[in-house]
Amino acid sequence: MKRLTVRLPEDVYNALASLSIRRKESIAVTIRRLLSQAISEEAAVDGKDVITDAVRRAMRDVLKPTEDRLAKLASKAARMAATATYLNTQVIGDLGRRDVLQIYNEARKRAAAYLREQDDEA
Structure with missing residues (x-):
């Protein structure tokens, strides 16, 4: 021992x-025990931080392709919805409606109201 x-x-x-x-x-035994406990707890916190960072990196690596795919699908859906809106408007106009x-x-307005509704199935 040192x-x-x-x-x-x-x-x-006094404490x-x-x-x-x-x-x-x-007192010497108490000090050694308390120091050992404190060092162990500090090492556990440091280890926890390392593990947490590793898990976060792994999850990011696993989820990134899915996030990218979902973003591409959302973009594609938005383009298709805009195209459908334009085509519907064009057809209504071609049918002779002036309004x-x-x-x-x-x-x-109805679409916005629909999107604000709570989903009963969830």
Whole structure:
């Protein structure tokens, strides 16, 4: 064992002495035990941080292709929806309706209301 000399504030020394008496062990044994516990806990926290970072990196690597695919699908769906909107408006106009813009605006309002509704199936 190595010898170490440490100066402690009086209140810390008194608390240490009181703890030693309650545990029926010497102050040196109490100090060694507390230091070992603190070092173990600190190492566990450091290890936890390393593990957490590794898990996050692994999850990001696994989920990234799925996220990319979902983003591409959402973009494709948005383009298709815009195309369908344009075509529907064009067809309504080609059928001779003069209130195409009014029909379009009403459809947008109803679509927005539909999207705000709670999904009962969820």
